[in-house]
Amino acid sequence: MFAWLRARLAQGMRTSPFPRVGTAFPTRFRGRPVRDPARCRDACRGCAARAPSGFLTSVPDGPVELDLGACLFSPEEAGACPDGAISYSRDHRMAASTRDALVTPTGEVALARALDARARKLFRRSLRLRSVVVGSCSGCEAELVALGNVVFDMARFGIQFVASPRHADGIVVTGAVNTNMRVALEKTYAAVPAPKLVIAVGACAASGGPFAGSPEVAGGVGNILPVDLWVPGCPPHPLTMLDGLLRLLGGITA
Amino acid sequence: MSRFDELGLRNRRTIAWSAVPRESVDAFGATVCGAVERGWRIASLFGMPEIDDRTCLVAILANDTRGELGATSTLVGDAYPALTPACPQAHAFEREIAEQCGVVPDGHPWLKPLRRHPPDHLPPGRNAGAGVLDREAHPFYRVEGEEVHEVAVGPVHAGIIEPGHFRFQAHGERVLFLEIMLGYQHRGVERLLERLERDRGVLVAEAIAGDTVIGHAGAYCGALEALARSRKTPRGQTVRGIALELERLANHIGDLGAIAGDVAFQPAAAYLGRMRGECLNLLMALSGNRYGRGLVRPGGALFDVTPDMAGEMRDRLQRLGAELEPVLTLLFESASVQARLEGVGVVPRAACLEYGFVGPVARASELSRDVRYDHPWGIFRFAHIPVATMWAGDVFARALVRRLEIQRSLEFTIEQLGALPKGPARVDCGPLRSGELAVAMVEGWRGEIVHVVITDEQGRVRRHKVTDPSFHNWTALGLAMPGNEISDFPLCNKSFNLSYAGHDL
Incomplete structure (x- = not known):
């Protein structure tokens, strides 16, 4: 018993001061990608072909666009621009309310809007979520689990994962939506009582991620369910998820 | 028996594909079964589409005492006599071959679909309908009896867990049989690795199992580097080794925390959950991502450890070790914890x-x-980490092995960070040699990861076979459960913590 207490005292208080205080990410942290138009020669368009994902797109006569939903946050994707116009910032905030909001010419994302007044009233102080994994690598799930540890401790914001869709206010979808989980995803969504939220976490849920193009995956959840929050990342940092969730609930507005 | 063991094949060495013995089907079976009888192990066994309607079966065998690998092959049509009755090690591999290649192993005692997907490695002369295992035609094994009941769990689980289906046959609380049905995470990884260029392929390799990024990327790059005859820099190999051990630390610490959580020992669960994050944060400081994505690339490591960073990482690891020790002592010396872990989920030797x-x-x-x-590569050829073993084979023994490995990985990383070799962390990795076979093995935190790559005459990847340790070990979970109480399943499961994504590919 004394050993337990001694360990408790030695461990101390470890919960992150987020969102009151900003978090210092290490120098190499790859957060929200940005494109510097001054350094980009739009005419070159080589980056879209070089990037090893669907992150960079260009239409004829249009600007180069960054699709954060397809970004795997690899060094090579930013390195696809020979002029160094594309880089990763240390900004962890990038969750958006619509899939289209993740596609921008500069990487400036219109961050997620709060739910409407009625939904906020229902979910603001108590949001129960059900996790559904549909063809992922389990990286996003590992970060969802991390949201429950003492550092991120999302329960202090009233957010919790529950065991049954029938107890849930919404589902968190991770994975590229593969053939073998398609039915289970639809059934789980149907089992959640309305009004219900769908939160798409990670590059796979937005675009198929690294598995885009495989005949076994649908390439994201967007065409299957109505999504309320998109969290980019491969996998997203827990604070990226938490930031998105709190914006959705109106807990972060700045 | 062929000269499968005289090819000079080793971990990360290549041989000419033409040097691999091509045996008759019967001789192939005799070679594999005979080798396993003499102590060799099946590291990989897979099918590769050949000309017409033929499939080439390739076996990669490992001799752990001699540190050698062997290879042999045969050509089959739409069926061949199964190896499994004589050699149970082949059972999952043969189910995989049936599913991927449409080749039926005749006489296989448990020929059920493994992942439930249409065949994706059919030879050109076969039509897609032939030989496909019917997904719905394989009911679960059932135990009959008046008081026997069945419990079905999944694919959507109660926690934040990957999808899989568990079917228990239980008498009261006692489990009589557990059948595990997987495949819900199938994404078609092997076909992607065979089709994609390596800049994208390495991103797929990093996503084979999200908690084993360094392990799988290391095996992927190891195979390509061998096929490209890429120079390996001591510094690049050391940085990779450090990252691999950080990955092991993160997962072992996290799993011990989860085991503590499953027996309701909350203090250790909370502390260890936080310390797992500390290891991930070290990987983030090194590579910019909490799981080490972007670090391991063909030719070495994309990020180097700067002198300042090495010192800071050492300090943080030493602090972690000091914080960890009392918590692990607390966990392993609490009588209430010991009582819940001992004798549960025994896997016999x-x-x-x-x-x-x-x-x-x-x-x-x-x-x-x-x-x-057994098959050391890179930094592990020079810096040996003692192998941690226990004897009881229960949840407690698996937890203790992980505890020992945590201590040894901590010592290893701290030591290596203080003695980084000079030179570049990465060199260019050229084009692949044509017509060769390479095997790259890595001891991931779950066990042996094997990537086998065979190139064609143009130096393109012809077959990329991935074997995650979970592919072998899911069977162990099924064996460990009968006789235990159904309420011990989460605990037992967590002591293995196998990958669904790594198995399902």
């Missing part, structure tokens, strides 16, 4: 040998099996 289990599961049953020691 004989079963480990028979089915070819790997990693901490095998080591907890007194099997000294560790790629870092």
